[in-house]
Amino acid sequence: xxxxxxxxxxxDTATTDHAPPPAHxxxxxxxxxxxxxxxxxxxxxxxxxxxRLPGLGWGLPASDGWDDDGVAxxxxxxxxxxxxxxxxxxxxxxxxxxxxxxxxxxVVGIALAHAPAYSQQAVIGTFIHVPYMTxxxxxxxxxxxxxxxxxxxxVNRLTxxxxxxxxxxLAAAACALDGGLVYYGQVTNLDGPYxxxxxxxxxAWMRFLIAGDLRSLRWAALSAAAAIATKDQAYAVFLLxxxxxxxxxxxLDPAARRRFPALVLPMLRWAAISLGLLLLVDGAITxxxxxxxxxxxxxxxxxxxYMAYTADITGRVRLMADMIAxxxxxxxxVTALLAVAGLVLMWRSTRAQPALRVAGLVPLLAALSFTLFxxxxxxxxxxxxxxxxxxxxxxxxxLGCAWLLGLRRPALRLAAQAGLAGLAATAxxxxxxxxxxxxNDPRYDAERWMAAHVQxxxxxxxxxxxxxxxxxxQNAHLTRLDTIALKRRNPLPGVTESIAPFAQIEERKPRFxxxxxxxxRDYLPHSADxxxxxxxxxxxVLQDSQNSTQEGAFLGELFGNKLPYRLAQEARYAPFLPAxxxxxxxxxxxxxxERIPESAAQAQQPAPQAD
Numbered sequence: 001x002x003x004x005x006x007x008x009x010x011x012d013t014a015t016t017d018h019a020p021p022p023a024h025x026x027x028x029x030x031x032x033x034x035x036x037x038x039x040x041x042x043x044x045x046x047x048x049x050x051x052r053l054p055g056l057g058w059g060l061p062a063s064d065g066w067d068d069d070g071v072a073x074x075x076x077x078x079x080x081x082x083x084x085x086x087x088x089x090x091x092x093x094x095x096x097x098x099x100x101x102x103x104x105x106x107v108v109g110i111a112l113a114h115a116p117a118y119s120q121q122a123v124i125g126t127f128i129h130v131p132y133m134t135x136x137x138x139x140x141x142x143x144x145x146x147x148x149x150x151x152x153x154x155v156n157r158l159t160x161x162x163x164x165x166x167x168x169x170l171a172a173a174a175c176a177l178d179g180g181l182v183y184y185g186q187v188t189n190l191d192g193p194y195x196x197x198x199x200x201x202x203x204a205w206m207r208f209l210i211a212g213d214l215r216s217l218r219w220a221a222l223s224a225a226a227a228i229a230t231k232d233q234a235y236a237v238f239l240l241x242x243x244x245x246x247x248x249x250x251x252l253d254p255a256a257r258r259r260f261p262a263l264v265l266p267m268l269r270w271a272a273i274s275l276g277l278l279l280l281v282d283g284a285i286t287x288x289x290x291x292x293x294x295x296x297x298x299x300x301x302x303x304x305x306y307m308a309y310t311a312d313i314t315g316r317v318r319l320m321a322d323m324i325a326x327x328x329x330x331x332x333x334v335t336a337l338l339a340v341a342g343l344v345l346m347w348r349s350t351r352a353q354p355a356l357r358v359a360g361l362v363p364l365l366a367a368l369s370f371t372l373f374x375x376x377x378x379x380x381x382x383x384x385x386x387x388x389x390x391x392x393x394x395x396x397x398x399l400g401c402a403w404l405l406g407l408r409r410p411a412l413r414l415a416a417q418a419g420l421a422g423l424a425a426t427a428x429x430x431x432x433x434x435x436x437x438x439x440n441d442p443r444y445d446a447e448r449w450m451a452a453h454v455q456x457x458x459x460x461x462x463x464x465x466x467x468x469x470x471x472x473x474q475n476a477h478l479t480r481l482d483t484i485a486l487k488r489r490n491p492l493p494g495v496t497e498s499i500a501p502f503a504q505i506e507e508r509k510p511r512f513x514x515x516x517x518x519x520x521r522d523y524l525p526h527s528a529d530x531x532x533x534x535x536x537x538x539x540x541v542l543q544d545s546q547n548s549t550q551e552g553a554f555l556g557e558l559f560g561n562k563l564p565y566r567l568a569q570e571a572r573y574a575p576f577l578p579a580x581x582x583x584x585x586x587x588x589x590x591x592x593x594e595r596i597p598e599s600a601a602q603a604q605q606p607a608p609q610a611d
Contacts, residue, residue, distance in 0.1 A: 040169050041156060048152050048176035048185075052145045054435040055186025059443065061134040063493055064466035066443070068585040070188030072140030073133040074466075074490050076100040077108070082290070083283040089294035091302065093282050095229035096193050100140050107135045128493055140188040147196040148185025151391070152176050154196070158203040159395040161210070162360040163346060163402065170405075171398025177427035178394070180330045180387040183434050183583055190231040191384040195391060197227035198237045202366055202392075205242065206359040209249050212259040214266050225274040229281045232298060233374050237388060240369035245362050252354040305540040307379040315379060318535025322381045323371070329383055329582055330390035332426045335397055338404075342396030345403050360395075367392040383582040433578035437586040443470035446514070446571040446590040453568070453594075459510035464519030466490050468588055470571075472514070479510065483550060502554035505563065509595065513558070513565060517589035523551040524559065558593065568594035 036042045059066035065073055071092065079090035080097040090097075101108070112118075115126040127133070152175045160168030175181055184192040201223035207216035224242075227234035249256040284291040309315035327336055343364060350357035367389040375385060404416035447470045454460060456475040463481055472478050478495040486497050500508065522545035538546075546552070557563050573579070573587035580586050 041153075041172060044156075044169065044172050044176050045149060045152065047173075048149045049145070051176065051182050051431050051435060052148060052185040054438045055183075056138060056141050056145070058141075058186075058438045059441065059471070060137055061130050062137070062471050063128050063130050063133040064490060065137045065188060066441070066467055066585055067141075067187035067189060068467045070140070070467075071097065071190060072100060072188040073136035076104075076136070076140065077127075084287050085290065086287055087289045087293070088287070089283075089290040089297065091294070091297070092190055093229045093232060095226060095281055096190055096231075098281075099143065100136075103139050103143065104136055107132055107139075124491070125493075128491060130493070137188065141186055144188060144192050145185055148181055148192050151181065151185075151192070151196045151199050154199045154203055155391065155394050158199065158206060158363070159398050161203070161206055162350075162356050163342075163395065163399045166405070167342075167395070167398040167402040169398070170401040171394045173424065174331065174335070174394045174397045174401075174427075175391065177424065177431055178330050178390050179427070179430050179434060179580070180383050180390050182431045183580070183586075184384060184387060186438075187585075189384065191387055194227045194230035194234045195388060197223050197230055198234055198366075198388070199391065201227060201238070202241070202362055205245070206362050209245060209253075209256070209359045209362070210355045212256070212263060214263075217263075217266060218270055221270040221274040222277070225278040225281075229278055233378075233385075236370045236372075236374035237366050238369065239373045241362060241365040244365050244369075245358055248361065249355070249358045252358055255355060256358075303378050308381070308537065308539055309379040309535055310537050311379060315535040315537070316376055319375060319379060319381060321535075323375070323386060323389070326381060326383070326386055326582065328430075329580075330386070331397070332423050332430075335423060335427075338400035339393045339396040340400075341403065342399030342401075345399055346396065363392040363395050430578050433575065434580045434583075434586070436575065436577040437573065437580050437583075440573065440576075441586075442571040442573045442588060442590055446470040446569065446592060449569045449571070449592060450512075454512060458512060459508070460512045460514065461505075461508065461510040462495070462514040464516045466492065467585060468516040468518045469514060470590055476512075479508075483548070502550050505554070511595050512568070513591075513593040515555075515558070515591040515593065517591065518584065520555050520559075520591070522546065523548060523555050525556075564596045564598070565593040566596055568592050 055067075063073075071079060075090075076097040079092060080094050080101055082088040082090040083094040083097075111127050111132045112123065115123050117123075152172050155175045156168045156172035158168075159171035163171075181192065201220050204216045204219035204223060207213055208220055224234075224238050227237065250260060279285050282291060283294075309319045327333060346360040347357065350360060370388045370392075375381065378385065401420055404420060405413065407413040407416055450460075450470070450473045454473045454476050458476045459479070460472065460476040461479050461481060462469055462472060472492070472495065474494050478492075479498050480489075480492070480495050481498050481500060481502060482489065483499065486499060489497055491497060522542055558565060569590075569592040571590040571592070573589070575587070
């Protein structure tokens with residue numbers, strides 16, 4: 001364990017009237033290029049960056065993105081505006097939308113300059129074109145990558161603080177190879193960004209617990225507010241963690257008790273400042289009615305409609321069991337043993353260092369807090385809702401690995417090195433599977449097929465949301481059908497949005513139908529599930545889809561070969577690396593149906609099977 005106490009960053013006491021000569025900066029840069037590659041952390045960062053690069057161009061150029069529930073390219077400008085329009089609200093808080101808006105201001109300005117008018121319809125019609133949307137998406141994904149890699153560095157600092165530099169390096173390596181962080185580090189979802197702020201807050205809070213540093217207290221408070229202002233569920237990281245660790249500090253650390261009287265007022269002051277800033281940024285002060293509506297929405301449909309477990313002890317036990325079962329989506333399964341060993345080692349080695357012991361418990365408390373106050377209440381175990389726990393156990397993984405590498409017997413140490421290398425290779429293999437799923441997305445295959453077979457002027461009918469559709473051929477007559485109201489859809493250039501009844505397809509007679517499996521499967525009857533269903537429930541949104549007669553009847557006839565259409569192409573993911581699990585945007589099948597010529601007397605193909 002690291003026995004040294006953290007100290008405040010040194011400040012320069014001398015001043016000068018002249019800036020250092022440019023050559024000095026050049027020498028420092030040259031020195032960095034020479035020395036940085038000699039440090040293991042440099043190569044961990046390089047690995048993290050490389051694993052997060054494929055997503056930057058995933059599905060681009062395009063006028064929308066394939067990252068389901070992402071905020072770019074479509075939602076960040078709208079989300080920022082709706083936060084502050086009286087009475088309106090957006091699903092997510094506005095802080096990350098603000099960063100994206102600032103970064104994209106030049107492109108926004110260019111798009112506005114090319115808009116034929118400044119009406120809402122004219123501006124939207126200009127912005128949705130491919131060059132602007134592609135720029136927005138690329139910028140947002142690059143920012144996600146930057147924040148994800150920064151999170152890796154923060155975990156290194158956080159772990160080194162209580163367990164030494166070797167454990168810090170190994171914890172950073174674990175984060176670099178965390179499958180969930182690899183995915184959310186290259187898409188525009190808010191999960192990666194809010195966890196960056198959360199980890200920054202926890203690192204500062206640990207420094208505060210160890211040394212009572214008021215500057216660390218300030219950063220902990222402001223970063224916690226930033227995390228919640230990025231995504232609301234971040235509250236669950238701190239709700240138990242901060243008060244429990246502070247009380248433990250007072251109970252176990254005599255130095256903390258002596259500092260307590262001098263810390264009361266600063267803690268109250270920074271708590272008030274952070275809360276005030278959070279309410280200001282969130283629109284609670286400038287748009288109280290919209291903020292109240294957003295809170296009601298989050299407590300109601302946004303959470304209640306998606307619960308996948310029963311709201312009783314049985315459902316919560318099943319939720320915990322599934323959390324354990326989903327662990328290999330983030331790390332190799334045996335890594336859990338390393339995390340447990342690391343926690344035990346941390347506890348045992350800090351007997352004489354109560355401040356370090358309490359600080360070392362902060363990541364564990366954060367994982368427990370999020371489980372209790374989010375997972376157990378939202379009753380969901382989606383990958384993004386287990387990502388926090390995967391990050392917060394990384395310090396203990398690093399500590400467990402460091403202990404194995406420090407074994408005194410050469411034979412044991414060599415065996416440990418070989419075992420850890422195997423674990424790292426397994427994790428890398430899984431992460432490569434995520435990247436391969438992006439590079440080999442089935443929608444690319446669907447696009448290639450359409451480019452070869454769709455003729456100019458052909459009528460093409462597509463279904464479902466943009467995030468699950470391939471890019472549609474612009475030389476065709478494109479229509480998208482859905483029962484969702486037109487004003488709630490994200491329009492695509494060159495695509496006519498329609499709410500015509502599905503059953504009237506014989507009146508429309510499009511030549512091609514583009515059917516994403518992700519959209520179709522919720523409306524089709526499901527085969528009997530042989531798995532145990534104890535503790536599970538069907539989410540309300542899925543119940544509504546299954547009870548929808550219009551889509552269900554149409555798809556039943558289409559997939560049952562009762563309509564004059566044949567399956568012309570089935571773009572299905574064929575993994576040559578481990579197939580990712582739990583990511584709705586990856587590996588989705590696309591069915592393309594072609595109308596059978598009326599004069600042809602050919603037999604129908606066997607009915608395709610939706611997943």
